[in-house]
Amino acid sequence: MLILGVETSCDETSIGLLEVKKTKANFFINPKSNLLVSQIKIHQKYGGVVPILASREHYKNLPFLFKKIIEEEKISIARDINLIAVTNGPGLVPALLIGVNFSKTLAWYFDKPIIGVSHLSGHLLSFLLPPLEEKKRISLSYLNSLFPLIALIVSGGHTLLVYCKKINDYDIIGETLDDAAGECFDKTARILNLSYPGGPIISQLSQKYRVQIPNSKFQIPNFPRPMINQNNYNFSFSGLKTAVLYFWQKLKKEEREKLTPAVAYEIEEAITDVLVKKTFKAINDFEVKTLVIGGGVASNLRLREKIEETIKKEKLKINFIPPPLEYSTDNAIMIALAGFFESFKKIEDWRKIDAFANKKF
Ligand code: KG4
Ligand code: ZN
16 A cells, blocks of 8 residues: 655655555565754754744645655655655644644545544654665564564654554653653754754764763763663753753853863763663563664764673673664554554544644554
């Protein structure tokens, strides 16, 4: 079947076409096109996403992306599309509404099945996607062998640990009590006067600094790792942000310039330390077979490296399956894939689909 995915929950407008075939023993997953317009430049000067500007950009870009995908892939909605999957939460409601309304209109006009998909299911299932321009065959027996699994979903708006017994069966076991991990990268980057989004920039500076550490003249600051030893799976990042702010305010201008890479390094270390510690607490407590990660922060290479090191060091017999980098951040292909699996549960009436800021799964 051919699925049209639509994603407008935050600051990326994305339309995707995903082909999925299910046989008795296998799934064949073939992302045919993933079109995306990023709004980073528009939100950069505000240091974060401005909902009404995001909404206007989706409104402007979505029809053009739709036209482009139809022309490039030479498809006809009436003839070729079997399902429309649209993100309907969680996210910024003014942004979500653009994608939801667009998709509902298509579903009505072309009389197509439609499903409102959780953005979190999309991030969670993105580990099943092949790298860009590739196809993937997943045998059902392999898929079944991965469960139960723990998913760490880390993005600009969410930090969740999810216990997953099987596809479509999700149990949130921990989440952030305040800022999300990506938000912490973005807000601390703003303190350091770096641009938005902060995650990739902090990560680049940190990587550069890491190789210089043996020769570094600077004392690396020591930031807190909030809640790291608490006996639960929750997170808190606002204290780390405040610690960075106080540290930064005490520095002179010349010191700030010199210390930026060291501070970026320590921010990345602190955030990834907490994420890794809590994730492995969950893995050990729940005795799962697999760890998957998803969301923008899942593209952080230091996080991936620390997870691999921990598995090796503790000699754990678990699969670690990160998504391809291009599907870690927001995209419509993961929404189409989540729509495919959710369509086993329910197909919705287009009249009843709405947008929900706090939808979970
Ligand atoms: O999943 P995503 O694209 O959008 C949301 O659903 O929020 O995640 C965006 C977040 C931003 O906070 C961004 O700073 C962070 O992901 N991010 C990273 C990296 N790439 C993106 N954080 C750390 N390291 C990265 N390499
Ligand atoms: Zn996201």
